Amino acid sequence: xxxxxxxxxxxxxxxxxxxxxxxxxxxxxxxxxxxxxxxxxxxxxxxxxxxxxxxxxxxxxxxxxxxxxxxxxxxxxxxxxxxxxxxxxxxxxxxxxxxxxxxxxxxxxxxxxxxxxxxxxxxxxxxxxxxxxxxxxxxxxxxxxxxxxxxxxxxxxxxxxxxxxxxxxxxxxxxxxxxxxxxxxxxxxxxxxxxxxxxxxxxxxxxxxxxxxxxxxxxxxxxxxxxxxxx
Amino acid sequence: xxxxxxxxxxxxxxxxxxxxxxxxxxxxxxxxxxxxxxxxxxxxxxxxxxxxxxxxxxxxxxxxxxxxxxxxxxxxxxxxxxxxxxxxxxxxxxxxxxxxxxxxxxxxxxxxxxxxxxxxxxxxxxxxxxxxxxxxxxxxxxxxxxxxxxxxxxxxxxxxxxxxxxxxxxxxxxxxxxxxxxxxxxxxxxxxxxxxxxxxxxxxxxxxxxxxxxxxxxxxxxxxxxxxxxxxxxxxxxxxxxxxxxxxxxxxxxxxxxxxxxxxxxxxxxxxxxxxxxxxxxxxxxxxxxxxxxxxxxxxxxxxxxxxxxxxxxxxxxxxxxxxxxxxxxxxxxxxxxxxxxxxxxxxxxxxxxxxxxxxxxxxxxxxxxxxxxxxxxxxxxxxxxxxxxxxxxxxxxxxxxxxxxxxxxx
Numbered sequence: 001x002x003x004x005x006x007x008x009x010x011x012x013x014x015x016x017x018x019x020x021x022x023x024x025x026x027x028x029x030x031x032x033x034x035x036x037x038x039x040x041x042x043x044x045x046x047x048x049x050x051x052x053x054x055x056x057x058x059x060x061x062x063x064x065x066x067x068x069x070x071x072x073x074x075x076x077x078x079x080x081x082x083x084x085x086x087x088x089x090x091x092x093x094x095x096x097x098x099x100x101x102x103x104x105x106x107x108x109x110x111x112x113x114x115x116x117x118x119x120x121x122x123x124x125x126x127x128x129x130x131x132x133x134x135x136x137x138x139x140x141x142x143x144x145x146x147x148x149x150x151x152x153x154x155x156x157x158x159x160x161x162x163x164x165x166x167x168x169x170x171x172x173x174x175x176x177x178x179x180x181x182x183x184x185x186x187x188x189x190x191x192x193x194x195x196x197x198x199x200x201x202x203x204x205x206x207x208x209x210x211x212x213x214x215x216x217x218x219x220x221x222x223x224x225x226x227x228x229x230x231x
Numbered sequence: 232x233x234x235x236x237x238x239x240x241x242x243x244x245x246x247x248x249x250x251x252x253x254x255x256x257x258x259x260x261x262x263x264x265x266x267x268x269x270x271x272x273x274x275x276x277x278x279x280x281x282x283x284x285x286x287x288x289x290x291x292x293x294x295x296x297x298x299x300x301x302x303x304x305x306x307x308x309x310x311x312x313x314x315x316x317x318x319x320x321x322x323x324x325x326x327x328x329x330x331x332x333x334x335x336x337x338x339x340x341x342x343x344x345x346x347x348x349x350x351x352x353x354x355x356x357x358x359x360x361x362x363x364x365x366x367x368x369x370x371x372x373x374x375x376x377x378x379x380x381x382x383x384x385x386x387x388x389x390x391x392x393x394x395x396x397x398x399x400x401x402x403x404x405x406x407x408x409x410x411x412x413x414x415x416x417x418x419x420x421x422x423x424x425x426x427x428x429x430x431x432x433x434x435x436x437x438x439x440x441x442x443x444x445x446x447x448x449x450x451x452x453x454x455x456x457x458x459x460x461x462x463x464x465x466x467x468x469x470x471x472x473x474x475x476x477x478x479x480x481x482x483x484x485x486x487x488x489x490x491x492x493x494x495x496x497x498x499x500x501x502x503x504x505x506x507x508x509x510x511x512x513x514x515x516x517x518x519x520x521x522x523x524x525x526x527x528x529x530x531x532x533x534x535x536x537x538x539x540x541x542x543x544x545x546x547x548x549x550x551x552x553x554x555x556x557x558x559x560x561x562x563x564x565x566x567x568x569x570x571x572x573x574x575x576x577x578x579x580x581x582x583x584x585x586x587x588x589x590x591x592x593x594x595x596x597x598x599x600x601x602x603x604x605x606x607x608x609x610x611x612x613x614x615x616x617x618x619x620x621x622x623x624x625x626x627x628x629x630x631x632x633x634x635x636x637x638x639x640x641x642x
Contacts, residue, residue, distance in 0.1 A: 054635050057554070059553075059554060059634045059635050059638070060634075060635045079558075079559065080558055080559075083553065083556050083557065083558045083559075084556065084558075086553070086554060086555070086556045087555065087556020088556070092554045092555070094551075094638075098547070098551040098554075098638075100548060100551065100552075111552070111555055112555045112556050115552075115555060115556040115557045115558070115561060116556060159555070163556070
């Protein structure tokens with residue numbers, strides 16, 4: 001299916017029904033992202049960029065419109081299939097890292113493989129390999145609380161990558177980091193994209209967006225700007 | 232995805248919550264402990280009754296005694312009753328097949344004399360079957376035999392205490408004991424028997440066996456004053472099998488009533504006692520079980536409560552897990568298992584506590600304690616079902632969380 005784009009959104013609406021009022025978070029988004037792209041999605045808070053990220057990440061489905069993920073229509077899938085897609089196709093990186101505090105780094109990284117039904121031996125081997133890649137091989141047995149912020153985010157990136165997903169979906173990945181460690185984390189994303197990994201970063205930070213090669217701006221639930229940056 | 236691995240994943244989480252888990256289990260621990268303790272103690276009491284019965288001729292023994300005349304309403308007919316007689320025994324032997332032993336015994340108080348002592352005691356006139364009926368055991372010599380009966384031999388078998396009283400610590404067998412005016416040869420001495428209902432008890436429930444003076448019924452009738460009386464003081468019977476019990480005992484009462492015209496006898500039926508005891512035991516068991524179940528339910532509510540709290544603070548974690556690809560059932564199994572492990576652990580701790588309590592109280596009350604594997608299984612099954620029942624709802628709730636909402640939750 002690599003002939004089709006990785007992501008194709010067509011006329012995607014997301015309406016939240018709060019009981020009294022209906023809020024349109026997304027009002028007809030059209031967006032196509034190819035394999036291997038490095039995209040920053042920007043927008044002020046309340047613009048709908050978080051909602052867009054949830055839909056891209058298969059955590060939520062559009063109220064209206066079509067979302068083809070690698071050729072598969074996501075809008076009509078069951079929650080089980082969505083979980084499977086999240087597991088196989090998408091690697092999430094969160095602002096607050098969201099490592100499970102009571103499980104070791106290794107266990108955290110293994111978790112998506114566990115949910116994917118990968119056997120213990122292979123799980124362990126792949127988790128160690130990926131931890132080695134992000135430079136945390138010697139921290140595998142530590143608890144997340146024993147790591148620095150930068151190390152935690154690298155562990156979270158390792159966890160996101162361990163299932164070899166089609167896209168990395170990062171939500172303000174440097175938001176809880178100081179400038180230096182934030183830059184280090186961005187270097188990791190740059191390097192990953194350099195070897196062909198699709199990376200989508202949701203951010204309001206222009207410095208972060210500057211790493212991407214394409215910036216999509218969301219305002220009031222619509223794409224207001226979509227431009228490629230000079231490499 | 233392998234269920235076992237999801238299970239392992241859940242257990243890791245429980246371990247990380249040691250203190251809270253311990254608190255969570257207290258209700259279950261105490262519930263299980265109280266169930267075990269009460270079951271153990273009531274079973275202990277019942278076992279002791281069974282032990283006594285086993286020591287004294289088993290549960291198939293039926294005893295018939297004449298009802299003391301003053302308790303019978305005094306119509307002329309009732310007063311004219313001859314009470315239990317040897318003829319009653321013969322009639323039972325002849326017409327009720329369900330009894331394998333029919334042993335009448337007659338008691339007369341006589342002056343007993345040996346070179347060492349002289350004192351008046353009841354002498355029991357019996358047949359050889361008396362030993363089997365009451366499970367008397369001969370320590371030295373022999374018991375009365377059929378030949379003694381047919382030859383009206385002047386022989387006597389003594390309980391351990393009587394032997395000691397009249398013949399000291401030496402061997403009484405072969406010595407002569409005078410009963411009234413007649414010289415009886417001691418042919419056997421019974422084993423000394425003891426049974427105490429609990430360990431602080433000083434009354435020996437088998438003491439009567441040690442005080443027996445047993446002579447052949449024929450010899451006593453031939454030689455003693457009042458000979459020819461066919462009145463017996465007790466009629467001991469044994470059923471061939473528990474199956475014949477109802478029918479046999481009913482036939483016995485019918486026969487005696489028909490022969491006597493009035494109910495001047497009392498039947499003590501161990502099968503019936505046993506049934507009543509079991510019935511009563513069931514009431515105790517039920518009461519204690521209800522108490523135990525109530526405390527388990529309370530324990531379960533605590534578990535559910537803490538599961539809810541734990542669930543509330545782990546909403547975000549559930550969101551993360553779902554983002555990583557966990558399906559509803561992964562989360563469900565994880566939460567349910569956590570509750571199961573907690574209550575299972577509580578059940579195990581409660582089991583140990585209950586066993587310790589039973590032993591301690593058994594020691595304190597000088598009571599016998601009985602613990603069976605089935606009690607342990609029941610206790611663990613109870614606590615596990617508490618875990619499933621009270622973990623179910625929180626687990627379901629967690630499984631159904633919307634990942635977007637869950638991820639937005641602080642914590």
